[in-house]
Amino acid sequence: MLAVIDYDAGNTFNVIKAFDYLGVKIKLTDNPTEILESSGLILPGVGAFGPAMATLEKKQLVDVIKEAVLVKKIPLLGICLGMQLLFEKSSEYGEHNGLGLIPGNIIAIPEKGGLKVPQMGWNKNRLKIQGTKFDFIEGQYSYFVHSFYASCDKKYLISAVDYGVEVPAMVQNGSVFGTQFHPEKSGKIGLDILETFAKKVVRQ
Amino acid sequence: MDVDNGRVKKGVNFLDLVDVGEPAAIAAEYEKQGADELVFLDITATNQARSTMIDVVEKVSRKVFMPLTVGGGIKSVAEMQNLLRAGADKISLNSAAIASPSLITEGAKKFGNQCIVVAIDVKRNHEKKFFEVYTHGGKISTGIDAITWAKKVVELGAGELLVTSMDQDGTKSGFDIELYQKIAPEIDVPVIASGGAGKMEDFVDVFRKCNVDGALAASVFHYGEITIPNLKEELKKFEVNVR
Numbered sequence A: 001m002l003a004v005i006d007y008d009a010g011n012t013f014n015v016i017k018a019f020d021y022l023g024v025k026i027k028l029t030d031n032p033t034e035i036l037e038s039s040g041l042i043l044p045g046v047g048a049f050g051p052a053m054a055t056l057e058k059k060q061l062v063d064v065i066k067e068a069v070l071v072k073k074i075p076l077l078g079i080c081l082g083m084q085l086l087f088e089k090s091s092e093y094g095e096h097n098g099l100g101l102i103p104g105n106i107i108a109i110p111e112k113g114g115l116k117v118p119q120m121g122w123n124k125n126r127l128k129i130q131g132t133k134f135d136f137i138e139g140q141y142s143y144f145v146h147s148f149y150a151s152c153d154k155k156y157l158i159s160a161v162d163y164g165v166e167v168p169a170m171v172q173n174g175s176v177f178g179t180q181f182h183p184e185k186s187g188k189i190g191l192d193i194l195e196t197f198a199k200k201v202v203r204q
Numbered sequence B: 001m002d003v004d005n006g007r008v009k010k011g012v013n014f015l016d017l018v019d020v021g022e023p024a025a026i027a028a029e030y031e032k033q034g035a036d037e038l039v040f041l042d043i044t045a046t047n048q049a050r051s052t053m054i055d056v057v058e059k060v061s062r063k064v065f066m067p068l069t070v071g072g073g074i075k076s077v078a079e080m081q082n083l084l085r086a087g088a089d090k091i092s093l094n095s096a097a098i099a100s101p102s103l104i105t106e107g108a109k110k111f112g113n114q115c116i117v118v119a120i121d122v123k124r125n126h127e128k129k130f131f132e133v134y135t136h137g138g139k140i141s142t143g144i145d146a147i148t149w150a151k152k153v154v155e156l157g158a159g160e161l162l163v164t165s166m167d168q169d170g171t172k173s174g175f176d177i178e179l180y181q182k183i184a185p186e187i188d189v190p191v192i193a194s195g196g197a198g199k200m201e202d203f204v205d206v207f208r209k210c211n212v213d214g215a216l217a218a219s220v221f222h223y224g225e226i227t228i229p230n231l232k233e234e235l236k237k238f239e240v241n242v243r
Helices: A012-022 A032-036 A049-058 A062-071 A187-201 B023-033 B047-063 B077-086 B095-099 B102-111 B146-156 B177-186 B200-209 B228-237
Strands: A002-005 A026-029 A040-043 A076-079 A105-108 A119-124 A141-146 A148-151 A157-163 A165-173 A176-179 B002-004 B007-012 B015-021 B038-042 B068-071 B090-093 B116-125 B130-135 B140-145 B160-165 B191-194 B214-216
Touching (some): A002 A012, A002 A032, A012 A026, A012 B047, A026 A032, A032 A062, A049 A062, A141 A157, A141 A165, A148 A165, B015 B023, B023 B038, B023 B228, B047 B068, B047 B077, B068 B116, B095 B140, B102 B116, B102 B146, B146 B177, B177 B191, B200 B214
Parallel strands (some): A002 A026, A002 A040, A076 A176, B002 B038, B038 B068, B160 B191
Antiparallel strands (some): A119 A141, A157 A165
Protein backbone atom coordinates (compact mmCIF):
# COMPACT_ATOMS: atom_id res chain seq x y z
CA MET A 1 0.00 0.00 0.00
CA LEU A 2 1.11 3.56 -0.72
CA ALA A 3 1.53 5.92 2.22
CA VAL A 4 1.01 9.68 2.14
CA ILE A 5 3.23 11.23 4.77
CA ASP A 6 1.00 13.14 7.17
CA TYR A 7 2.54 16.40 8.32
CA ASP A 8 -0.47 18.72 7.89
CA ALA A 9 0.42 19.71 4.32
CA GLY A 10 -2.24 21.71 2.48
CA ASN A 11 -2.81 19.56 -0.58
CA THR A 12 -2.92 16.18 1.15
CA PHE A 13 -6.64 15.58 0.66
CA ASN A 14 -6.59 16.42 -3.03
CA VAL A 15 -3.62 14.09 -3.55
CA ILE A 16 -5.48 11.26 -1.80
CA LYS A 17 -8.64 11.97 -3.84
CA ALA A 18 -6.63 11.60 -7.04
CA PHE A 19 -5.31 8.18 -5.98
CA ASP A 20 -8.83 7.16 -4.86
CA TYR A 21 -10.08 8.12 -8.31
CA LEU A 22 -7.38 5.92 -9.85
CA GLY A 23 -8.35 3.00 -7.61
CA VAL A 24 -4.94 3.00 -5.89
CA LYS A 25 -4.92 2.00 -2.23
CA ILE A 26 -3.37 4.70 -0.15
CA LYS A 27 -3.17 5.67 3.50
CA LEU A 28 -2.44 8.95 5.26
CA THR A 29 0.01 8.27 8.06
CA ASP A 30 2.74 9.65 10.31
CA ASN A 31 3.41 6.25 11.86
CA PRO A 32 7.08 5.22 11.30
CA THR A 33 6.25 1.50 11.01
CA GLU A 34 3.55 2.12 8.39
CA ILE A 35 5.89 4.42 6.47
CA LEU A 36 8.72 1.86 6.53
CA GLU A 37 6.38 -0.96 5.47
CA SER A 38 4.72 0.95 2.63
CA SER A 39 5.29 0.01 -1.01
CA GLY A 40 5.67 3.65 -2.03
CA LEU A 41 5.67 7.06 -0.39
CA ILE A 42 4.04 10.34 -1.31
CA LEU A 43 5.35 13.55 0.22
CA PRO A 44 2.79 16.29 -0.49
CA GLY A 45 3.28 19.93 0.34
CA VAL A 46 2.01 23.48 -0.03
CA GLY A 47 3.46 26.45 1.80
CA ALA A 48 6.89 27.46 3.00
CA PHE A 49 10.02 25.30 3.26
CA GLY A 50 11.17 26.16 6.80
CA PRO A 51 7.91 25.46 8.64
CA ALA A 52 7.41 22.25 6.63
CA MET A 53 10.85 20.86 7.60
CA ALA A 54 10.21 21.96 11.19
CA THR A 55 6.96 19.97 11.23
CA LEU A 56 8.67 16.89 9.77
CA GLU A 57 11.38 17.18 12.44
CA LYS A 58 8.88 17.72 15.23
CA LYS A 59 7.07 14.58 14.14
CA GLN A 60 10.47 12.80 14.00
CA LEU A 61 9.84 11.84 10.39
CA VAL A 62 13.07 13.10 8.82
CA ASP A 63 15.13 10.03 9.74
CA VAL A 64 12.17 7.73 9.00
CA ILE A 65 11.89 9.11 5.45
CA LYS A 66 15.67 8.82 4.93
CA GLU A 67 15.67 5.22 6.18
CA ALA A 68 12.68 4.35 3.99
CA VAL A 69 14.35 5.77 0.89
CA LEU A 70 18.06 5.05 1.45
CA VAL A 71 17.95 1.74 3.35
CA LYS A 72 14.66 0.15 2.37
CA LYS A 73 14.71 1.64 -1.17
CA ILE A 74 11.03 2.52 -1.07
CA PRO A 75 10.16 4.72 -4.07
CA LEU A 76 9.08 8.23 -3.10
CA LEU A 77 7.23 10.95 -4.98
CA GLY A 78 7.43 14.51 -3.64
CA ILE A 79 4.85 16.99 -4.88
CA CYS A 80 5.40 20.76 -5.14
CA LEU A 81 6.87 21.81 -1.77
CA GLY A 82 7.23 18.06 -1.11
CA MET A 83 9.60 17.93 -4.10
CA GLN A 84 11.58 20.93 -2.88
CA LEU A 85 12.06 19.27 0.52
CA LEU A 86 13.95 16.44 -1.22
CA PHE A 87 16.86 18.77 -2.01
CA GLU A 88 19.75 19.78 0.26
CA LYS A 89 18.99 23.39 1.13
CA SER A 90 16.50 26.18 0.58
CA SER A 91 16.93 29.93 0.80
CA GLU A 92 13.21 30.61 1.29
CA TYR A 93 12.97 33.04 4.25
CA GLY A 94 16.45 32.17 5.56
CA GLU A 95 18.62 29.09 5.11
CA HIS A 96 17.03 25.72 5.78
CA ASN A 97 18.29 22.19 5.41
CA GLY A 98 16.16 19.79 3.38
CA LEU A 99 16.07 16.00 3.28
CA GLY A 100 19.15 15.89 1.04
CA LEU A 101 17.88 13.03 -1.13
CA ILE A 102 18.66 14.89 -4.37
CA PRO A 103 21.76 17.10 -4.73
CA GLY A 104 20.82 20.74 -5.30
CA ASN A 105 19.32 23.83 -3.73
CA ILE A 106 15.97 25.60 -3.74
CA ILE A 107 16.25 29.23 -4.83
CA ALA A 108 13.88 32.09 -5.78
CA ILE A 109 12.56 32.47 -9.31
CA PRO A 110 14.27 35.65 -10.59
CA GLU A 111 11.83 38.48 -11.31
CA LYS A 112 12.63 39.45 -14.86
CA GLY A 113 11.12 39.91 -18.28
CA GLY A 114 7.71 40.86 -16.94
CA LEU A 115 7.04 37.34 -15.64
CA LYS A 116 4.88 37.32 -12.56
CA VAL A 117 6.13 35.54 -9.44
CA PRO A 118 4.74 33.18 -8.20
CA GLN A 119 4.46 31.22 -11.41
CA MET A 120 0.79 30.35 -11.24
CA GLY A 121 -0.75 28.43 -14.08
CA TRP A 122 -0.14 25.85 -16.79
CA ASN A 123 3.25 25.45 -18.42
CA LYS A 124 4.63 23.12 -21.07
CA ASN A 125 7.02 20.30 -20.18
CA ARG A 126 10.08 19.56 -22.25
CA LEU A 127 11.50 16.11 -21.77
CA LYS A 128 15.13 16.21 -20.63
CA ILE A 129 15.91 12.54 -20.04
CA GLN A 130 14.46 9.88 -22.30
CA GLY A 131 13.77 6.34 -21.27
CA THR A 132 12.16 6.78 -17.86
CA LYS A 133 8.56 5.65 -17.42
CA PHE A 134 7.50 9.28 -17.80
CA ASP A 135 8.42 9.97 -21.46
CA PHE A 136 4.76 10.79 -22.10
CA ILE A 137 5.22 14.12 -20.30
CA GLU A 138 6.93 15.61 -23.38
CA GLY A 139 4.96 18.59 -24.68
CA GLN A 140 2.26 18.27 -22.02
CA TYR A 141 1.04 21.13 -19.86
CA SER A 142 0.96 20.78 -16.09
CA TYR A 143 -0.20 23.15 -13.35
CA PHE A 144 2.30 25.13 -11.26
CA VAL A 145 2.04 27.37 -8.21
CA HIS A 146 5.47 28.33 -6.83
CA SER A 147 7.90 31.16 -6.16
CA PHE A 148 11.02 29.00 -5.63
CA TYR A 149 12.58 26.34 -7.82
CA ALA A 150 15.26 23.67 -7.74
CA SER A 151 18.74 24.52 -8.94
CA CYS A 152 20.38 21.17 -9.65
CA ASP A 153 22.46 19.18 -12.11
CA LYS A 154 20.61 18.51 -15.37
CA LYS A 155 21.08 14.78 -14.92
CA TYR A 156 18.26 14.82 -12.36
CA LEU A 157 15.73 16.42 -14.74
CA ILE A 158 13.04 14.26 -16.30
CA SER A 159 11.36 17.41 -17.58
CA ALA A 160 11.65 21.17 -17.34
CA VAL A 161 9.55 24.23 -18.21
CA ASP A 162 10.61 27.71 -19.28
CA TYR A 163 9.80 30.50 -16.87
CA GLY A 164 12.51 33.05 -17.47
CA VAL A 165 14.88 30.35 -16.26
CA GLU A 166 14.80 26.61 -16.88
CA VAL A 167 12.56 25.36 -14.08
CA PRO A 168 12.87 21.67 -13.17
CA ALA A 169 9.33 20.30 -13.46
CA MET A 170 9.88 16.61 -12.80
CA VAL A 171 13.05 15.30 -11.14
CA GLN A 172 14.50 11.91 -10.32
CA ASN A 173 17.43 10.54 -8.37
CA GLY A 174 17.26 6.74 -8.30
CA SER A 175 13.96 5.79 -6.72
CA VAL A 176 13.28 9.33 -5.52
CA PHE A 177 10.94 11.36 -7.75
CA GLY A 178 9.51 14.84 -7.49
CA THR A 179 7.17 17.14 -9.39
CA GLN A 180 7.29 20.89 -8.97
CA PHE A 181 3.82 21.02 -10.51
CA HIS A 182 0.66 19.66 -8.94
CA PRO A 183 -0.21 16.37 -10.66
CA GLU A 184 -3.42 16.27 -8.62
CA LYS A 185 -4.43 19.52 -10.36
CA SER A 186 -3.05 18.85 -13.83
CA GLY A 187 -5.99 17.04 -15.38
CA LYS A 188 -5.35 13.81 -17.28
CA ILE A 189 -1.59 14.16 -17.57
CA GLY A 190 -1.34 14.61 -13.81
CA LEU A 191 -3.42 11.52 -13.15
CA ASP A 192 -1.24 9.60 -15.64
CA ILE A 193 1.87 10.57 -13.66
CA LEU A 194 0.37 9.47 -10.35
CA GLU A 195 -0.87 6.22 -11.89
CA THR A 196 2.51 5.48 -13.48
CA PHE A 197 4.26 6.05 -10.16
CA ALA A 198 1.75 3.89 -8.27
CA LYS A 199 1.58 1.04 -10.79
CA LYS A 200 4.89 1.02 -12.69
CA VAL A 201 7.50 2.54 -10.39
CA VAL A 202 6.25 1.06 -7.14
CA ARG A 203 6.80 -2.70 -6.92
CA GLN A 204 3.42 -4.43 -6.99
CA MET B 1 -20.24 28.60 -12.28
CA ASP B 2 -22.73 30.48 -10.17
CA VAL B 3 -24.06 28.04 -7.60
CA ASP B 4 -27.44 28.63 -5.99
CA ASN B 5 -28.60 26.04 -3.45
CA GLY B 6 -26.38 23.35 -4.91
CA ARG B 7 -27.31 23.96 -8.57
CA VAL B 8 -25.47 25.84 -11.31
CA LYS B 9 -27.46 28.89 -12.41
CA LYS B 10 -26.87 31.78 -14.77
CA GLY B 11 -28.40 35.22 -15.09
CA VAL B 12 -28.08 38.39 -17.15
CA ASN B 13 -26.59 41.51 -15.52
CA PHE B 14 -26.66 39.47 -12.27
CA LEU B 15 -30.49 38.96 -12.52
CA ASP B 16 -33.07 36.49 -13.91
CA LEU B 17 -31.38 33.23 -12.89
CA VAL B 18 -31.89 30.13 -15.00
CA ASP B 19 -31.06 26.60 -13.79
CA VAL B 20 -28.19 25.06 -15.78
CA GLY B 21 -27.56 21.76 -13.98
CA GLU B 22 -25.61 19.77 -11.42
CA PRO B 23 -22.16 21.19 -10.53
CA ALA B 24 -20.05 18.00 -10.48
CA ALA B 25 -21.44 16.77 -13.81
CA ILE B 26 -20.90 20.14 -15.48
CA ALA B 27 -17.41 20.44 -13.99
CA ALA B 28 -16.42 16.99 -15.27
CA GLU B 29 -17.64 17.91 -18.76
CA TYR B 30 -15.55 21.10 -18.72
CA GLU B 31 -12.48 19.19 -17.61
CA LYS B 32 -13.01 16.81 -20.53
CA GLN B 33 -13.22 19.78 -22.88
CA GLY B 34 -9.92 21.16 -21.57
CA ALA B 35 -10.95 24.04 -19.30
CA ASP B 36 -7.91 25.36 -17.40
CA GLU B 37 -9.59 26.34 -14.16
CA LEU B 38 -13.02 26.37 -12.57
CA VAL B 39 -14.52 29.11 -10.46
CA PHE B 40 -17.49 28.37 -8.19
CA LEU B 41 -19.35 31.33 -6.80
CA ASP B 42 -21.96 30.70 -4.15
CA ILE B 43 -24.57 33.27 -5.11
CA THR B 44 -26.96 32.49 -2.27
CA ALA B 45 -24.27 32.70 0.42
CA THR B 46 -26.45 32.07 3.45
CA ASN B 47 -25.29 29.77 6.25
CA GLN B 48 -27.33 26.95 4.81
CA ALA B 49 -25.89 27.53 1.34
CA ARG B 50 -22.38 27.44 2.83
CA SER B 51 -22.69 23.81 3.92
CA THR B 52 -24.23 23.01 0.52
CA MET B 53 -21.22 24.69 -1.06
CA ILE B 54 -18.74 22.61 0.96
CA ASP B 55 -20.61 19.57 -0.26
CA VAL B 56 -20.40 20.80 -3.88
CA VAL B 57 -16.64 21.42 -3.59
CA GLU B 58 -16.13 18.01 -2.01
CA LYS B 59 -18.10 16.26 -4.78
CA VAL B 60 -16.43 18.17 -7.60
CA SER B 61 -12.92 17.66 -6.24
CA ARG B 62 -13.44 13.88 -6.17
CA LYS B 63 -14.01 13.83 -9.92
CA VAL B 64 -12.27 16.85 -11.34
CA PHE B 65 -8.52 17.45 -11.24
CA MET B 66 -7.89 21.04 -12.11
CA PRO B 67 -7.62 24.20 -10.02
CA LEU B 68 -10.84 25.16 -8.24
CA THR B 69 -11.56 28.66 -6.96
CA VAL B 70 -14.46 29.04 -4.55
CA GLY B 71 -16.12 32.25 -3.44
CA GLY B 72 -19.30 33.89 -2.25
CA GLY B 73 -20.08 35.17 1.22
CA ILE B 74 -16.83 34.01 2.85
CA LYS B 75 -16.24 36.11 5.95
CA SER B 76 -13.59 34.30 8.02
CA VAL B 77 -10.32 32.40 7.85
CA ALA B 78 -12.13 29.41 9.39
CA GLU B 79 -14.59 29.34 6.47
CA MET B 80 -11.66 29.54 4.04
CA GLN B 81 -10.01 26.60 5.78
CA ASN B 82 -13.19 24.50 5.53
CA LEU B 83 -13.46 25.12 1.78
CA LEU B 84 -9.75 24.42 1.21
CA ARG B 85 -10.08 21.16 3.15
CA ALA B 86 -13.06 20.23 0.99
CA GLY B 87 -10.85 20.57 -2.10
CA ALA B 88 -10.77 24.24 -3.10
CA ASP B 89 -7.37 25.56 -4.23
CA LYS B 90 -8.14 29.25 -4.08
CA ILE B 91 -10.58 31.35 -2.12
CA SER B 92 -12.29 34.29 -3.73
CA LEU B 93 -13.28 37.24 -1.52
CA ASN B 94 -15.60 40.03 -2.61
CA SER B 95 -18.03 41.83 -0.27
CA ALA B 96 -16.17 40.71 2.86
CA ALA B 97 -12.93 42.17 1.51
CA ILE B 98 -14.61 45.57 1.23
CA ALA B 99 -16.15 45.27 4.69
CA SER B 100 -12.91 44.15 6.32
CA PRO B 101 -9.84 44.42 4.06
CA SER B 102 -7.67 42.79 6.75
CA LEU B 103 -9.34 39.48 5.84
CA ILE B 104 -7.27 39.49 2.63
CA THR B 105 -4.05 39.77 4.63
CA GLU B 106 -5.10 37.18 7.20
CA GLY B 107 -5.96 34.68 4.48
CA ALA B 108 -2.75 35.38 2.54
CA LYS B 109 -0.61 34.94 5.67
CA LYS B 110 -2.24 31.68 6.60
CA PHE B 111 -2.59 30.05 3.17
CA GLY B 112 -0.21 32.03 0.93
CA ASN B 113 -0.95 34.88 -1.50
CA GLN B 114 -1.56 32.42 -4.34
CA CYS B 115 -4.59 31.16 -2.42
CA ILE B 116 -6.38 34.49 -2.13
CA VAL B 117 -8.30 35.80 -5.11
CA VAL B 118 -10.15 39.09 -4.79
CA ALA B 119 -13.24 39.29 -6.97
CA ILE B 120 -14.22 42.80 -7.99
CA ASP B 121 -17.64 43.48 -9.50
CA VAL B 122 -17.47 46.66 -11.51
CA LYS B 123 -20.10 48.92 -13.07
CA ARG B 124 -19.53 52.16 -14.93
CA ASN B 125 -20.73 55.19 -13.04
CA HIS B 126 -21.80 57.27 -16.03
CA GLU B 127 -22.60 60.35 -13.99
CA LYS B 128 -19.23 60.64 -12.30
CA LYS B 129 -17.36 58.82 -15.05
CA PHE B 130 -15.46 56.10 -13.19
CA PHE B 131 -15.50 52.33 -12.74
CA GLU B 132 -17.36 51.73 -9.50
CA VAL B 133 -17.04 48.68 -7.22
CA TYR B 134 -20.27 46.91 -6.27
CA THR B 135 -20.80 44.32 -3.54
CA HIS B 136 -23.43 41.82 -2.42
CA GLY B 137 -23.90 40.22 -5.81
CA GLY B 138 -24.03 43.58 -7.54
CA LYS B 139 -26.76 45.02 -5.34
CA ILE B 140 -24.82 47.62 -3.38
CA SER B 141 -22.71 50.42 -4.84
CA THR B 142 -19.69 51.41 -2.76
CA GLY B 143 -18.52 54.64 -4.37
CA ILE B 144 -15.04 53.05 -4.53
CA ASP B 145 -12.96 53.37 -7.69
CA ALA B 146 -12.16 49.92 -9.10
CA ILE B 147 -8.56 50.72 -10.10
CA THR B 148 -7.74 52.18 -6.67
CA TRP B 149 -9.31 49.15 -5.01
CA ALA B 150 -7.42 46.72 -7.26
CA LYS B 151 -4.08 48.25 -6.27
CA LYS B 152 -5.07 48.23 -2.60
CA VAL B 153 -6.04 44.53 -2.51
CA VAL B 154 -2.75 43.51 -4.12
CA GLU B 155 -0.87 45.48 -1.44
CA LEU B 156 -2.95 43.64 1.15
CA GLY B 157 -1.90 40.25 -0.24
CA ALA B 158 -4.29 39.22 -3.01
CA GLY B 159 -2.54 36.82 -5.40
CA GLU B 160 -5.03 37.16 -8.23
CA LEU B 161 -7.92 39.39 -9.29
CA LEU B 162 -11.15 38.26 -10.85
CA VAL B 163 -12.63 41.39 -12.38
CA THR B 164 -16.23 41.12 -13.56
CA SER B 165 -17.91 43.79 -15.62
CA MET B 166 -21.53 44.00 -14.47
CA ASP B 167 -22.38 46.07 -17.52
CA GLN B 168 -21.31 43.21 -19.76
CA ASP B 169 -22.27 40.20 -17.60
CA GLY B 170 -24.45 37.75 -19.50
CA THR B 171 -24.97 40.19 -22.40
CA LYS B 172 -22.63 38.30 -24.78
CA SER B 173 -21.54 41.62 -26.28
CA GLY B 174 -17.82 41.29 -25.51
CA PHE B 175 -15.47 41.89 -22.58
CA ASP B 176 -15.10 45.42 -21.23
CA ILE B 177 -11.78 46.17 -22.94
CA GLU B 178 -11.39 49.64 -21.46
CA LEU B 179 -11.80 48.32 -17.92
CA TYR B 180 -8.99 45.76 -18.29
CA GLN B 181 -6.75 48.19 -20.14
CA LYS B 182 -7.03 50.46 -17.11
CA ILE B 183 -6.64 47.82 -14.38
CA ALA B 184 -4.08 45.31 -15.70
CA PRO B 185 -1.05 47.63 -16.08
CA GLU B 186 -1.51 48.87 -12.52
CA ILE B 187 -0.93 45.55 -10.75
CA ASP B 188 1.57 42.71 -10.84
CA VAL B 189 -0.65 39.71 -10.08
CA PRO B 190 -2.74 37.75 -12.59
CA VAL B 191 -5.99 39.36 -13.74
CA ILE B 192 -8.91 37.29 -14.94
CA ALA B 193 -11.39 39.09 -17.17
CA SER B 194 -15.03 38.16 -16.74
CA GLY B 195 -18.35 39.24 -18.12
CA GLY B 196 -19.64 39.63 -21.65
CA ALA B 197 -18.08 36.78 -23.64
CA GLY B 198 -20.40 36.04 -26.56
CA LYS B 199 -18.24 34.85 -29.43
CA MET B 200 -14.72 33.57 -29.96
CA GLU B 201 -13.52 36.94 -31.23
CA ASP B 202 -14.35 38.44 -27.83
CA PHE B 203 -11.71 36.20 -26.22
CA VAL B 204 -9.17 37.02 -28.94
CA ASP B 205 -9.93 40.69 -28.39
CA VAL B 206 -9.45 40.72 -24.63
CA PHE B 207 -6.16 38.77 -24.80
CA ARG B 208 -4.75 40.87 -27.63
CA LYS B 209 -5.82 44.28 -26.38
CA CYS B 210 -5.38 43.85 -22.63
CA ASN B 211 -2.63 42.33 -20.52
CA VAL B 212 -4.97 39.87 -18.79
CA ASP B 213 -3.88 36.36 -17.79
CA GLY B 214 -7.18 34.60 -18.15
CA ALA B 215 -10.70 34.98 -19.41
CA LEU B 216 -13.70 33.57 -17.63
CA ALA B 217 -16.99 32.75 -19.28
CA ALA B 218 -20.16 30.98 -18.24
CA SER B 219 -23.17 31.42 -20.51
CA VAL B 220 -21.46 30.60 -23.80
CA PHE B 221 -20.05 27.37 -22.37
CA HIS B 222 -23.18 26.40 -20.42
CA TYR B 223 -25.35 26.69 -23.52
CA GLY B 224 -22.78 25.05 -25.80
CA GLU B 225 -22.46 28.11 -28.03
CA ILE B 226 -18.68 27.91 -27.79
CA THR B 227 -16.75 24.74 -27.01
CA ILE B 228 -13.42 25.03 -25.24
CA PRO B 229 -11.38 23.04 -27.82
CA ASN B 230 -12.67 25.23 -30.67
CA LEU B 231 -11.97 28.37 -28.68
CA LYS B 232 -8.40 27.29 -27.96
CA GLU B 233 -7.79 26.54 -31.63
CA GLU B 234 -9.05 29.99 -32.52
CA LEU B 235 -6.84 31.66 -29.88
CA LYS B 236 -3.79 29.76 -31.17
CA LYS B 237 -4.44 31.17 -34.66
CA PHE B 238 -4.00 34.62 -33.17
CA GLU B 239 -0.87 33.55 -31.31
CA VAL B 240 -2.47 33.78 -27.89
CA ASN B 241 -0.51 31.47 -25.59
CA VAL B 242 -2.92 28.69 -24.53
CA ARG B 243 -2.60 25.15 -23.22
